Ligand SMILES: Nc1ncnc2c1ncn2[C@@H]1O[C@H](COP(=O)(O)OP(=O)(O)O)[C@@H](O)[C@H]1O
């Protein structure tokens with residue numbers, strides 16, 4: 001059966017100025033997403049998470065004339081080959097988005113109700129009266145109390161957490177098959193963030209949609225996703241079912257990110273594990289594994305040759321990693337060394 005989303009060799013490059021080769025921001029990404037599946041995309045700041053999401057929606061050129069190559073097949077249709085007009089019928093309708101970028105954030109001078117109703121009238125052909133009723137339903141769906149009164153208010157009358165709920169309502173208005181969220185809860189405090197994640201879980205079960213949730217937080221991935229993609233320097237370092245990847249990571253980068261989740265019983269303010277060094281600058285990508293310069297387990301080959309993304313074992317074909325070293329063995333050696 002055809003997957004809902006089939007990303008094939010997605011690559012994004014930005015022009016680097018005269019005489020210089022373009023800089024590769026997203027490097028040959030391939031994966032599929034099924035109906036009702038939730039994918040968490042995780043990586044440090046600068047790893048290419050936002051660019052990947054923008055490219056998938058045909059929006060990469062909005063950022064510094066970036067150009068996307070490859071294919072993004074959504075229900076079999078290549079989004080990268082669609083006209084702007086055809087793309088607008090998919091984006092915001094069949095694919096809902098929650099971004100922090102200004103282009104999709106709320107308009108301060110229009111009421112929440114107007115902003116919710118507009119796509120319903122425009123894309124779904126609803127009457128204004130019906131769209132307004134649906135706007136009230138949507139506010140109530142995302143847990144906003146007194147929706148009939150709130151629908152006439154302006155964004156500034158909502159708190160940060162409530163505004164984020166409104167953004168979710170807008171993304172869900174046209175009942176999308178796929179919802180893409182780009183760090184929508186990062187600016188919120190921990191309690192509100194947990195409420196929003198819980199809300200997304202409920203809505204997913206209710207609306208039967210697939211989700212791509214971008215975050216730098218492995219804890220959010222664990223709470224929400226069934227698949228995880230670990231991104232570094234625009235490359236997939238590891239990808240697979242969350243339980244497999246979390247139980248036995250095969251990329252040192254994934255392992256390092258997992259160390260940053262607070263352990264049970266740890267006080268939340270204790271200093272957590274930090275990955276040493278700086279994320280790689282895409283304009284100065286090393287020839288081999290991009291994480292090698294920061295990886296304590298890197299071998300000579302890692303510095304020389306980029307490892308392919310491949311299944312870690314025939315028993316777990318969905319769990320793929322790009323690593324020349326054998327991480328479970330490296331970790332076992334490390335533990336044995338510490339016990340001596
Ligand atoms: N228009 C652009 N021109 C040049 N470099 C860019 C552009 N947009 C993003 N980048 C670079 O691409 C990398 C990925 O950025 P981004 O997708 O925003 O990362 P993330 O969302 O994971 O923090 C970063 O190194 C960033 O500096």
Ligand SMILES: [Mg+2]
Pocket residue numbers: 049050051182183
């Ligand atoms: Mg980002």
